[in-house]
């Protein structure tokens with residue numbers, strides 16, 4: 001990859017040329033022999049390499065593939081502590097249980113603000129280096145007013161999108177109904193200024209349908225967008241509730257009935273599948289193929305968290321979706337970019353078009369197909385987020 005600085009002073013625009021395959025997620029893509037111009041934080045020009053305009057910086061990627069940065073619409077990265085022992089027990093045959101969340105709650109409550117911020121920042125940088133350029137994260141390991149507010153505040157300083165998940169688990173020792181009142185009342189009031197979204201873990205062992213609906217209605221009344229964790233450990237009411245409340249996304253979708261799939265297909269609610277979590281908890285993989293065949297919008301996300309899915313690799317999720325869930329490469333890449341954007345109700349990310357956020361990743365490969373053809377190989381060669389290069393492990397000794 002050749003990077004040549006032109007004579008003009010001040011970096012205001014970057015021409016990326018020599019793009020062998022450009023996935024745009026627009027009706028005119030993919031493009032071949034293409035170029036893009038990043039100006040400030042946005043794409044300013046997209047077209048054939050041989051008619052590209054000049055820019056302050058010029059980077060030739062030598063025929064490699066470029067695509068939108070990943071939009072990871074589901075993570076839980078405001079946490080402290082480690083759950084290796086729980087993972088080992090699971091691999092030895094123990095089932096995943098929602099109650100493991102309490103282990104991380106205890107560690108998170110004992111951590112300082114600085115430790116939580118540093119841990120979040122470390123994981124976000126890890127994600128950026130692998131091509132993620134827009135990342136959602138959640139509260140949910142605080143579960144007291146003070147701990148949820150500080151989680152939200154810390155997340156808002158670092159992540160693109162922040163979700164309030166006070167309804168992650170009833171904290172040990174608390175009465176469920178009293179806790180739901182708190183989640184819908186004082187806790188919501190305190191957290192709302194820091195977040196765009198509210199979520200609830202609607203599952204046996206967490207919150208039932210009535211409690212979940214109470215949380216969603218309170219959050220909607222406070223002006224927050226809605227998300228739901230549903231149908232992770234068994235069939236249940238999560239999907240139907242999410243659709244009924246016009247949630248932007250229902251996440252997990254591991255156990256779906258035909259009626260759930262139909263409901264999602266005729267709704268505005270995105271089905272977000274989390275294959276790394278399904279594998280790490282030894283569950284079946286979510287029926288993403290059936291969802292797409294029915295006409296539902298599917299997003300792929302990592303669910304990065306220390307309990308059920310400790311990975312920030314969207315490429316791993318994409319490869320799994322292709323190799324084990326029956327998606328084509330194009331469908332999986334779309335689900336990990338534009339699908340994630342739809343799950344966050346955003347049109348400025350997950351797409352390469354003039355005016356969109358200048359978020360782009362370059363693979364050390366001639367096509368996006370290599371994401372599944374060469375699974376596990378770190379193919380991310382370069383990443384731009386908001387028009388700025390992210391240092392990646394693989395960045396070649398570029399001349400500037």
Ligand code: NIG
Nearest residue numbers: 100101201229303305307308
């Ligand atoms: O999405 N399902 C609930 N929450 C997380 C798990 C969190 C944990 O186990 O710490 C999830 O899988």
